[in-house]
Amino acid sequence: MIIAIDGPAASGKGTIARALAGHHRLPHLDTGLLYRGVGAAALASGTGFDDIPALAALAAGLDLAALDEEALKAGPVGEAASRVAAVPEVRAALLKLQRDFARQPGGAVLDGRDIGTVIAPEAEVKIFVTATPEARAERRFSELLKRGEAVTFDQVLDDIRRRDARDSGRAAAPLVQAPDAITLDNTGLDRDASIARALAIVAERIGRN
Ligand SMILES: Nc1ncnc2c1ncn2[C@@H]1O[C@H](COP(=O)(O)OP(=O)(O)OP(=O)(O)O)[C@@H](O)[C@H]1O
Numbered sequence: 740m741i742i743a744i745d746g747p748a749a750s751g752k753g754t755i756a757r758a759l760a761g762h763h764r765l766p767h768l769d770t771g772l773l774y775r776g777v778g779a780a781a782l783a784s785g786t787g788f789d790d791i792p793a794l795a796a797l798a799a800g801l802d803l804a805a806l807d808e809e810a811l812k813a814g815p816v817g818e819a820a821s822r823v824a825a826v827p828e829v830r831a832a833l834l835k836l837q838r839d840f841a842r843q844p845g846g847a848v849l850d851g852r853d854i855g856t857v858i859a860p861e862a863e864v865k866i867f868v869t870a871t872p873e874a875r876a877e878r879r880f881s882e883l884l885k886r887g888e889a890v891t892f893d894q895v896l897d898d899i900r901r902r903d904a905r906d907s908g909r910a911a912a913p914l915v916q917a918p919d920a921i922t923l924d925n926t927g928l929d930r931d932a933s934i935a936r937a938l939a940i941v942a943e944r945i946g947r948n
């Protein structure tokens with residue numbers, strides 16, 4: 740079974756995807772980490788966001804085993820990830836590994852922006868997770884504060900709005916809800932209620948818990 744979880748920044752996709760993967764004993768891939776890996780590599784090497792061949796080479800050479808999730812979740816990397824993710828050559832370089840992950844025997848859970856539309860349009864279950872920009876900014880703000888980052892709520896909200904606009908407005912695999920995806924708006928739901936709703940959606944789709 741392939742479960743595709745898409746949605747905007749800090750909507751709780753990863754939280755839901757990890758819970759579903761644990762419940763259904765499926766492997767999970769946070770595809771945002773791939774773009775964050777390329778974005779971080781571009782920042783570290785001083786590669787310009789307009790240097791398409793160099794960005795594509797960074798994506799093609801991405802070492803999955805070396806991805807440091809903790810470091811990649813830092814504030815500036817999200818913006819860099821969104822910049823490189825708008826480059827079709829970068830997306831093309833990361834396509835096969837995501838598709839192979841989705842199509843492994845037994846299935847998988849993937850979360851990102853284009854899982855239900857581009858990576859695994861054949862997924863049995865598609866959930867589009869969303870919440871208001873303010874609710875998402877609140878969540879990301881408290882996460883960053885806990886990590887010791889010096890940010891303001893307004894900076895986080897600005898970052899989320901800018902990334903939403905770029906991710907939805909780009910030509911290559913934009914953030915868009917698949918027509919057969921179920922919407923899960925968790926604006927008023929806490930973490931556990933949001934996960935419970937996602938589990939119920941999957942159960943309804945596949946006819947078992
Ligand atoms: N329903 C919820 N209510 C409150 N906080 C939540 C909820 N779901 C997730 N969170 C918290 O919000 C933050 C963002 O969640 P998460 O990382 O799952 O989102 P995401 O959509 O995967 O983010 P990203 O943009 O990094 O892909 C985390 O700190 C998480 O613990």
Ligand SMILES: Nc1ccn([C@@H]2O[C@H](COP(=O)(O)O)[C@@H](O)[C@H]2O)c(=O)n1
Nearest residue numbers: 770771774820821824851852853902906
């Ligand atoms: N399937 C995906 C996943 C991510 N992106 C881009 O990466 C940025 C960071 O992703 P997070 O989920 O970790 O926030 C995001 O803003 C997207 O630009 C993508 O394009 N496709």
